[in-house]
Every structure is written in C-alpha cells, then in structure tokens.
Amino acid sequence: MTMTEPRDGATAPTATEPLLHVADLHTEFRREQGEPLRAVDGVSFDIAPGRALAIVGESGSGKSVTMRTVLRLLPRTARTTAGTARFQGRDLLTLSARDMRRVRGRDIGMVFQNAMEAMNPTLTLERQLTEHLLWHGICGKAEAKKRAVQALADVGIPEPERRIRVYPFQLSGGMRQRAMIAMAMITQPALLIADEPTTAVDVTVQRQILDLLAGLKERGTGIIMITHDLGVARYFCDDAVVMYAGRVVERAPTRDLLDTPRHPYTRGLLGSSVEVGGRDRPLAPIPGSPPDLARRPVGCAFHPRCAEAQLPRCREDQELIEISTTRAAACWRAGDDDD
Amino acid sequence: MTETTPAVTPGEETVDAIVRAENVTKVFSTRAGDVRAVDDVSLWVARGETVGVVGESGSGKSTVARLLMGLQPCTSGRVVFDGRDLASVQGRELRVLRRRMQMVFQNPFGSLLPHYSAAANVMEPMRLHGRGTKESRRDRAVELLDLVGVNPRFADLYPTQFSGGQQQRIAIARALALEPELLVCDEPTSSLDVSIQAQILSLIGDLQDRLGLSCLFISHNLAVVERLADRVAVMSEGRIVEEGPAEQLFESPQHPYTQRLLGAVLPVTS
16 A cells, blocks of 8 residues: 555546655664664655655654654664665665765755754855755856745745845744755755654744645655644645554544544544643543653553553554555554444 | 732732732843843732733743742832732742742753652752651652652652653642642643643643642643633733633634634644
8 A cells, every 4th residue: 555545636646656665664773781772663654746744653653763764864873674765766775875965955855843953053044055056066156046045035034135144043943944944945855854843933933834835745845744743744744654662553644544543542642632622622641651662562562551452462563454545553453443 | 818909900909819910021131132021911810720821932921930930020010929029028038938839840851850869859849948857758759749640669760760741740749849829830741742741731730620729821832721721811022912711712812913823723633
C-alpha cells in the first residue's frame, strides 16, 4: 500500500513513483552500557509530490530521528542499521557524503522549530539566503541576491530589500520563522521537511505560516511535517502516520485518522487533546508516560498504558495490519470494527 | 475581610478578592527605549475562583503574573493582596504574605533544584518558612507527592530522573507545600506532551475542587484556559482587551482581537 492514492481523485498525481519512499528504516543509538537503543524500529512511509504527510507522536517517539536518518544528519552515537530511503530514484542512505550534501538544501529543504537556533546568528539574512544558491552553484552572486529578496517577499516579509541586511535577532519570532522558510524554499526543492515549524509561534502567525506552506504544496512540493499538534495535522496534512516508541502504529488519511482512529494510542491522543468549545467533554488522559526505550515493553510498546490491552496477545509483536487500501494500524484488534 | 479599596469596575466592590490589581502599569527601560509591558491593567481573583489570562507572546500576561505575585514592583497602580498593598509590605511581613501565594512555572526542570531530591524540593519551602520538624516536613512532602500523583517510592530520586510531566507534578507539590490561598500558574503545560498535558490539567482541576484554591492561570492556549477558568481576560499589547465569564467569552467574543484569536484555532475533531 502507498499513501499516494488520491482520496477523491482531486489533486494527487496518479500511479507515479512516490517522491520519497522510506522502507523498514532502523536507527539505533549506542550507549555506554547495554544494548543500543532502537530509536527508529522498522519505519516505512511514502510521500507523493504535492502532498503533505504528518508524522505525529510525542517526544521520544522517534519522529525527528526518522527525519534525521533520511537527511543523514544523525549524531555520531547513532547508526542506521537497515532500511532504504529512495528519493528521486536514488537511495539516500547509500549516497556518498559528498552527493548527500548536494541533495540537502537543494533538492530537500528543511525547516526547524526554532529559527533562532537553526540560523547563524552572525550572518545577515542575505548571506544565509544566498548561501544555498551559491554553494550549489545554481546562480551567480547578483542573481542570488535578487532571488533572496524575492524569496523574502514571497513569504510576506515587508520591505525585503531592507530586511535582507538584518541579522536573525533583529526579527520577531514570526518573521524569523518566515525567513527560515524562505531559506528552505529558495532552491525550489522537491521535498520540504518541516520539524514542528509552528510550535514556537503564536496562533495567528501559525495560520499564516501554514498557508504559506500550502502555497508550496500547490506548486508540487511534497511536505513532511513533524508535529505533535493534531489540529495542525488536520488543517494542513493529507495523510498522517502516528509513531510510538520508534514504530509506526497507525497510518491513514488525516481526516480518517482523527475521525475514526483505529489504534488505541491514536484514540488516547485524541482523548488527551483539549479543544476550544470542548469544555464539557471530559478529558481522557492516557495514564503513565511514554516508555524509556532502554526498557521497551515486549510486544506492543503501548500495551502497559492501553485500557483495551488483552494479555497475552498484546505481548506479541504487532505488525501494521492493513484495514483498507489507505489505512493500517498496528493492533491485532484494529480490523475488528471495520466498516 | 475588610476590603476598603476603591471599586475599579462596576459591581466589583462586592467581590471578595484574594488579590486585586488596580490600574497597574509596568514600564521596562531598555536601550531601545521604554517598553510599556503592562498598561493600565485592572484584574482580580475572587476566593475560590480561577481566572485565566490569555494572549500571544509579548502581550504582557507573564508580567501581570509577576506583578500580582509581588515579584516585580509596579511602575504605577497597585496590587492588593487580601487587603494589603504589596508595595507597602516588606521584610518579615512580606514573607508571611508570600507563603500565601505560590507559583508554578512553564519549565519544571528550570524551577526545581537539580541537586535536591523530589522530596527535598517539596520540603524546601517548609524549611525556609520554619514549618515543622525535619521528620514532619518529610512526611508532609511524601503526602503531597502522593497527592499530585508521584509515587512516594521515588521521593528520593533527583529531578533529572523524572520525566517532564513528573517534574511538573513535583513543582506543583512544592507550590502546595505551604497551603497557599492563591496559586499562579504560568503556562504550566506548555512544555509537556499532549498526553501529559491532559494529565496535568486533570490534576489542576482536581486540586481546585479539593482544596478550594484561588488560581490565576496564564496560557497562550485558549483551549486549556477555557477548560480551567471561570473567568477569562484577553491581553494584547499590555492591555486587557476583553474580560468576562469563560463560557460567554468563548461563545460570543466581542473584541475583534479575541475573535481573531479564536478564529485562528485549528480544530482537531470535525
């Protein structure tokens, strides 16, 4: 199954090869003592051009490590032990470091949660924006500057000719986040990976940034958005995968996922989320906290927190079970109430 | 209580307020000039009531919390806690007042003492205020940890050995150690995961019911405030632009800014 089938035949391209095909990814972290930690443990997903995929999960679920694995930006203590990440016909995991550098920033753009940390505080926006263009040899200096000004204008930064000379700290948080998106988009990458791009900004700015990213999507950019915010996923992403303890526990078109969640963990996330207008709905928090990967529960990692768990079935490994052509969940009971 | 301060809002004189800000302004002087962080704000918390303050970053909501706690002096206006102007109280008397108001911060790890165990963190305010003996303080700390859902078996572990949610529970236990009448929470769930946020919100709601706490609850998250607050004030650029009962404010917001804030919320369910 792929996530690329159009739901209503509207926008998604048909039957073409996915933009990025990730299969059976495994990444582990070395420790001073004991077995390595399996931070990413058999993750697979696809993304098509012009689509947005949400990777949803709590801290420690492996969503950021998954993306860092694909981008080959892991710390030294981490090692990818298996899997493929096919992007435009090549496996990113086997590219030379040199070839990989040509992909990052040119074909794959990156947007991070905190622009203040992601940008170089000692360089003006002009230097940072033109760097990708000049380093990849896409154009000359004069043209690069022109494009940088245009890129700032495109993300709605007023007075781009003046703003291009400022340093990141001279911008407000919302403006910095936009500048970082401009930086990621200036090379017109085919794929954009955004790690919690709106978590650090105010709600009114969040909407503007998502609408900005929606414009890119319309022009055919595939977007992977890492988020813990189910409202953002619903608003922006066509499809979603839910991660827990390094594995995908459910994948589905976002609306289906949130309207009829099939994995108990997804249901738990929904029961935990507070919504405006939901004052009278009692909160149903998931008890306990996400597992320490060094002490990953056997079988389904969620079963110690799961209200619906049945032993010994849940102590066995749970594979992703396909429920329909577009949905899968890693729970042996997920298919039970199929409609 | 002998409340003699002048009324700020019609009808307010009848309110038995634990804390009241009267036309409070706070100006910070920076190299770039003066910043009016809080501009003529009047706000009160009645006994047993939870007041929510919402606003975006830079709206002045955290500064309001700090002024109400007496952690910073007002530039003009005054803060009255249980009938006493905080600016006129000093030294020993201020310390006595202080233990009646406690605060929970956004980052629990930053607010706990890293080299003190969970129990020692909760005991510290009691020690500083000369409450009980070492043994009785420890018993009380263990009781409080149990109350907020931290297993007393882990009382001797250090903050780093707990998850973020557990750390926030310890910070709440510490805030409750002196049996405060006013609890000020500044973004207490903003650094927590969704499932943990829900647990902490349930805990705070539960404590409000059980202990009859008066509470000032500050958050940028409208849904969180709606869930816990009886009354809500919306801040923008240092001013309160709208204030009213939570239900009413969320159902029919009057001020364009409140409408814009609510309009920007992205629903999870259809």
